[in-house]
Amino acid sequence: MSEREADANRLASAALGAGDATGWFEQLYAEARQGRAVVPWERDAPQRLLVRWADARSPVGAGRPALVVGCGHGMDAEFVASLGFDTTAFDISESAVRTARERFPESSVHYRAADLLDPPAAWTGAFALVVESLTVQSLPRQLRAHASSNVGRFIAPGGTLVVVASALASSDSPDPGPPWPLTRGEVEAFAADGGEPVAIEAVPREAPKTGHVWVAEFHRPSGSRLR
Ligand SMILES: C[S@@+](CC[C@H](N)C(=O)[O-])C[C@H]1O[C@@H](n2cnc3c(N)ncnc32)[C@H](O)[C@@H]1O
Structure with a gap:
């Protein structure tokens, strides 16, 4: 440690x-x-793999709604807002949300405290872009299916979800967490409620770290209905 x-x-x-x-x-x-x-996990820059994804895909914000899951002190939310999205960012920690608001006093981001395991009903199918970085892996494995399903359910028809998560190596012992890295199957489960995988990539960690990080993109087809 x-x-x-x-x-x-x-x-x-x-x-x-x-x-x-x-x-x-x-x-x-x-x-x-x-x-x-x-x-x-505090950073003074947005998640590099989120920036890499945005550089490759050039998402157009144009005032469309975006949601950042487990936003912590707000670096990724500010980045998403800089792409032109009308960005909401939430964290279970009131203190994290307070610090994010204080850190970015001029921000257009709607920071709020909320629980991924019991999110506002109005968020179902409501966001053109959803960003999840390292939050689901910070929850015990028995909560994983519920947490990843809830993330996938935020995607609006026609919308996109980007997931960044540590990859479980075959040599890893199963439960030393937190964090609890994800298998490929657990990444695919973000699509459990009607999302479709666009790309699931295992990116090598930056040296001196070893292992891989999942970067996954999902799309919810236009016209798909959420129950
Ligand atoms: C490992 S940190 C990652 C923070 C940030 N997303 C990043 O990539 O640096 C996990 C974050 O998720 C938040 N979190 C954990 N469980 C949550 C839940 N059930 N609902 C909302 N946020 C949660 C934590 O407070 C923490 O800010």
């Missing part, structure tokens, strides 16, 4: 040991606001 991961591991072990799958995120972000903890 790196020094950077120590606070997250301390809080995650206590919460998960008490049967609470998500409570440690708020504790971590709240401690970070007080300068007492480090958020290990």
Whole structure:
């Protein structure tokens, strides 16, 4: 474990040991606001694989609605908004959302606290672009099918979902998490409710890290109906 991961591991072990799958995120972000903890996934730039995807695909925002899942301190949400999308970004942690708003006081992004496991009904089929980076893998495996299905259900007819997630290597022991990396089948499951895979790529991690990261794109056909 790196020094950077120590606070997250301390809080995650206590919460998960008490049967609470998500409570440690708020504790971590709240401690970070007080300068007492480090958020290990904190970045001062958007997710590089999201930027790479956008460079390759040139998505046209044009005021269409986008949703960023598990937005943390907002770097990816700000990037999506810079592409011209009317961007909503949510996180289960109120403290993360508060910090994102303070970090980008002029932002057009609608930051809000919400739970991926119980999202607002109005978000079903509502977003032309959905971005999920590293959130589903931060939830215990038994919640995975529900979490990834909910992500897929946000995609509007004609819309696109981009997923970035650590890949489970065949040599990995199954459950040292968090995080809990995804198999290819678990990535495909984002399409469980009518999305269609466009591309699923395993991209090598940047050195000195080893292993791969999934970058996947899904499309919901125009005219498809969500139950
Ligand atoms: C590993 S971090 C990734 C943050 C960011 N997406 C990134 O790529 O850097 C996982 C994020 O998901 C949030 N999260 C975890 N469970 C969630 C849930 N059930 N609903 C909404 N957000 C959640 C956490 O608070 C945290 O900000």
